Amino acid sequence: MNRCPNCNVILYHHPQVCPLCHSVTEETDPEQSEHFAQLFGEPAPYPNARGRNKLLRFILKLVLFVFVVAEVIMIVINYYTAVTYPWSVITGFSFLYIYLFLVYWISHDSGFAAKVGLQMLITMVFLYEIDAFNGMRGWSLQWAIPSIILLGDGLVFLLMLLNRSRWQSYLLLLLLLGICSLVIMILFTVGKIHNVVLPLISLLVTSLYFFGTLLCGWKSAGRELSRRFHI
Numbered sequence: 001m002n003r004c005p006n007c008n009v010i011l012y013h014h015p016q017v018c019p020l021c022h023s024v025t026e027e028t029d030p031e032q033s034e035h036f037a038q039l040f041g042e043p044a045p046y047p048n049a050r051g052r053n054k055l056l057r058f059i060l061k062l063v064l065f066v067f068v069v070a071e072v073i074m075i076v077i078n079y080y081t082a083v084t085y086p087w088s089v090i091t092g093f094s095f096l097y098i099y100l101f102l103v104y105w106i107s108h109d110s111g112f113a114a115k116v117g118l119q120m121l122i123t124m125v126f127l128y129e130i131d132a133f134n135g136m137r138g139w140s141l142q143w144a145i146p147s148i149i150l151l152g153d154g155l156v157f158l159l160m161l162l163n164r165s166r167w168q169s170y171l172l173l174l175l176l177l178g179i180c181s182l183v184i185m186i187l188f189t190v191g192k193i194h195n196v197v198l199p200l201i202s203l204l205v206t207s208l209y210f211f212g213t214l215l216c217g218w219k220s221a222g223r224e225l226s227r228r229f230h231i
């Protein structure tokens with residue numbers, strides 16, 4: 001039998017991911033399996049998720065605070081750079097959009113990391129499209145998307161704190177953010193953009209974070225990645 005370390009349920013068949021929260025499961029050793037079978041018999045015990053709610057609400061408030069600060073910074077950058085186009089309004093809407101989705105998904109909690117990743121990806125494409133639509137001034141690649149990547153790093157940090165035993169389930173999110181930073185740097189080398197201060201910071205922070213966590217917990221990180229990709 002397998003165990004979901006996130007929900008702390010025993011799964012009598014051997015699913016690779018938990019049917020409740022879509023986290024990668026762990027195999028229980030034979031001694032443990034016997035112990036659980038004696039204790040519970042056939043029906044699976046169900047998780048108690050109530051204790052997490054308070055912490056989740058706190059984290060949502062923290063995320064909201066970070067987004068407000070980030071938006072203020074965006075407005076300041078927008079105001080003091082020569083760009084006449086008010087792109088900070090769009091980033092403001094994007095933050096609101098991400099936050100509302102966070103509120104929704106954090107309360108549903110299923111495959112949370114994957115949904116956040118998807119949401120961030122959609123937002124990045126959305127920002128790029130608006131930039132391209134307005135004559136491709138490059139603000140999306142130079143400022144807005146790297147900011148989202150850095151916020152994503154911060155969010156992964158919070159999620160890892162919240163789920164310390166499940167930190168490796170957020171590795172893919174980091175990988176996604178790293179790939180996005182890398183793509184921006186490639187666009188710089190082919191001359192698409194000219195200012196790479198923020199993209200460089202986002203690439204450095206994301207890769208240091210990714211390889212740091214990977215090295216610190218190689219065994220569980222390896223299991224997470226191999227099960228996610230079925231290798």
Ligand SMILES: [Zn+2]
Pocket residue numbers: 004005006007008018019020021022023
């Ligand atoms: Zn679970």
